[in-house]
Amino acid sequence: MAKITLDNLAHSYLPEPKREEDYALKELNHVWADGEAYALLGASGCGKSTLLNIISGLLQPSQGRILFNDHDVTHQPTAARNIAQVFQFPVVYDTMSVHDNLAFPLRNRGADPTYIRDRVQAIARMIGMEERLGRKARGLTADAKQKISLGRGMVREDVNALLFDEPLTVIDPHMKWELRTQLKALHHEFGHTMIYVTHDQTEALTFADKVVVMHEGRVVQIGTPQELFRRPAHTFVGYFIGSPGMNLLDATVRGDTAVIDGTEIPLGRSYGQPSGKVQIGVRPEFTRLVTGNEGLHVKVGRVEDVGRHKIVRTDSFGTEVNVIAGEGTEIPANAERVRFDPEGINVYVDDWRIGGEAA
Ligand code: ADP
Ligand code: MG
Numbered sequence: 001m002a003k004i005t006l007d008n009l010a011h012s013y014l015p016e017p018k019r020e021e022d023y024a025l026k027e028l029n030h031v032w033a034d035g036e037a038y039a040l041l042g043a044s045g046c047g048k049s050t051l052l053n054i055i056s057g058l059l060q061p062s063q064g065r066i067l068f069n070d071h072d073v074t075h076q077p078t079a080a081r082n083i084a085q086v087f088q089f090p091v092v093y094d095t096m097s098v099h100d101n102l103a104f105p106l107r108n109r110g111a112d113p114t115y116i117r118d119r120v121q122a123i124a125r126m127i128g129m130e131e132r133l134g135r136k137a138r139g140l141t142a143d144a145k146q147k148i149s150l151g152r153g154m155v156r157e158d159v160n161a162l163l164f165d166e167p168l169t170v171i172d173p174h175m176k177w178e179l180r181t182q183l184k185a186l187h188h189e190f191g192h193t194m195i196y197v198t199h200d201q202t203e204a205l206t207f208a209d210k211v212v213v214m215h216e217g218r219v220v221q222i223g224t225p226q227e228l229f230r231r232p233a234h235t236f237v238g239y240f241i242g243s244p245g246m247n248l249l250d251a252t253v254r255g256d257t258a259v260i261d262g263t264e265i266p267l268g269r270s271y272g273q274p275s276g277k278v279q280i281g282v283r284p285e286f287t288r289l290v291t292g293n294e295g296l297h298v299k300v301g302r303v304e305d306v307g308r309h310k311i312v313r314t315d316s317f318g319t320e321v322n323v324i325a326g327e328g329t330e331i332p333a334n335a336e337r338v339r340f341d342p343e344g345i346n347v348y349v350d351d352w353r354i355g356g357e358a359a
Contacts, residue, residue, distance in 0.1 A: 001193055002068040002160035003034040004055060009064035011050055017062065024050045026218045027063070032161075034069075035191040037184070039204035042214035043240070048197045051214070052163050055195070056085045068160055085163040086153035089170065090145035094138040098129055101137055102151050109156070119155060126182045127151045128175075142170045150179065154186055161193040168203070180207055201241050213237050229283070230344075235351045238281045244311060244322045246281045246346075249296075253278050253347055256359040261317050263296050268342030269356035279348045284311065284324040286344025295337035296321070303331065314338060 011025040020026065025047045032038060040048050053059040055066060057078035065074045073081050084105070092101050102120045111119075124130045127147040137145060150167055164183075168176045184207065187194055198204050204211050205225040213221045213228065213236070220234040221227075232238035238246030251258040256270040258280050265280070289300065289312060298314035298321055312323040312331060321338055325331050346353050 001034055001191065003070075004032040004161060004193060005065075005067040005070070006030045006032075006055075007065040007067065009054065009061050009066065011054060011059065011061045011063070023062075024217055025054070025061075026216075028219055030212075030219065030222070032193055032195065034193055037187045037194045037207065037209050038196065039208035039211045040195055040197045040214065041201060041204040041211050041240075042199065044199055046214045047217040048199075048214055049165055052085070052165050052195065052197055055161070056083055056163055057081050058085075082158070082160045083163060084153040084156060084159045084161075086149050086165065086167045088166040090142060090149045092137045092145045092148050092152075094136070096137060097133065098124070098135055098137060098140075098148055099133040101148050102133075102155055105152060105156050109158075119157075123151045123155050126154070126186070127179070143172050143175070146170050147175075147179070150183075154183075157190055159192065161195065164194070164196045166197055166199070168198075176203075183207065201243075205241075213240070215240075231346060231353065232281065233353050235279065235281060235348050238283075238346070242283055244284055246283045247287065247319075247321045248279050248281050248348070249316065249319055249321070251278055251280045253280070258345075258347070260296055265296065265340060265345075266342050267345050267347065267356070268359065270359040271347050271354060271356045274347070274349045274354060276350045277348075280340075281346045281348055281353075282340045282344050284322040286341040287321065287323045287338050288329070288341075289314070289323055289325070289331055289335035290337050290339050291332045291335055292337065295339040297336060298338050300335060 006028055008027060008029060010023050010027045012023045014022050017023055042048055054061045057076060065072055099120055102123055103116050106116045124133055127150060129147055137148060168179060171179060196207050210222060210224060211228055212219055215236040221237045228237055228241050232246060235248055249260050251260045253271050253274050256267050258265040258267055296316055298316045301313040301315060304311040309327060310325045312325060314321045314323060323338055347356060
């Protein structure tokens with residue numbers, strides 16, 4: 001198992017990159033702690049696979065170094081890095097049996113036959129393929145083949161890291177949850193460094209100890225699910241994570257007060273006099289509808305009952321403001337204002353969160 005260090009890493013698919021936009025992966029410094037389970041989360045095209053393939057050695061970065069436990073592997077081929085990688089679509093040997101597909105990485109390393117038999121059995125159980133070990137892979141469904149790919153990725157205990165690139169894409173929805181649970185169990189048992197790429201926030205938040213959020217080739221935040229929820233470092237994290245995402249409102253901020261369309265909103269903390277594109281972000285969970293004269297004026301629109309709570313869509317001078325009303329919370333019939341819990345307010349300048357000081 002290994003700690004993985006990315007040192008001044010960047011990548012462009014162009015032969016002579018000049019501008020920042022030419023880079024699919026903007027400059028990045030990061031240490032993936034040994035034995036930690038990470039999710040790499042972001043929209044399609046943001047550079048997740050590029051980053052993963054650089055770590056595994058399928059891609060040579062145009063700049064920077066990759067270290068495994070302080071050992072420079074930047075110019076080492078994939079095979080020398082001792083990692084397992086599972087891709088979005090199955091990679092199996094059609095002419096081999098399920099058993100032999102799973103045993104392949106172990107045989108390759110000259111493992112003991114008794115160990116191979118036991119380990120393949122255990123993995124087959126995890127992926128629900130015990131009954132089909134003797135079958136040829138040819139003719140199996142894409143779903144079954146992907147389970148074999150996953151199994152083959154998990155079969156070796158001695159890898160430096162396990163890399164998964166949207167591995168559950170072709171898996172049927174019932175089985176997704178089951179396999180994700182198995183991956184977590186595997187992590188508990190062996191403590192591999194794991195990086196799990198996904199564009200699905202639920203998958204990321206349920207799988208990982210730490211989530212690395214990418215946006216347009218850049219890592220915008222690394223944090224626990226709780227940190228991403230409470231203190232999104234970038235507006236992208238605010239609206240990408242959450243359902244619905246964070247409300248963002250243009251504001252003028254003076255000290256501990258924001259002013260939006262003439263309404264003063266207490267922020268709880270003091271922010272000086274920020275200039276640039278200043279916005280406040282507040283998640284629907286920290287927002288409530290009120291009557292009376294205090295709060296931001298809104299027009300109340302649709303109410304969606306999603307079971308555990310209601311989502312109320314409102315509009316404040318052309319900006320959508322979503323309110324979550326918990327179970328048992330009354331939505332006043334004549335409500336025409338929203339109030340924000342100061343604890344739940346973040347202030348952004350040019351999309352990045354600023355800290356503020358205790359007021
Ligand atoms: P993700 O995995 O997050 O969907 P990728 O890492 O595959 O994103 O892609 C990041 C960016 O790099 C995208 O703009 C994509 O079009 C571009 N890209 C990916 N692979 C190549 C390639 N082989 N050649 C040129 N551009 C590529
Ligand atoms: Mg990808």
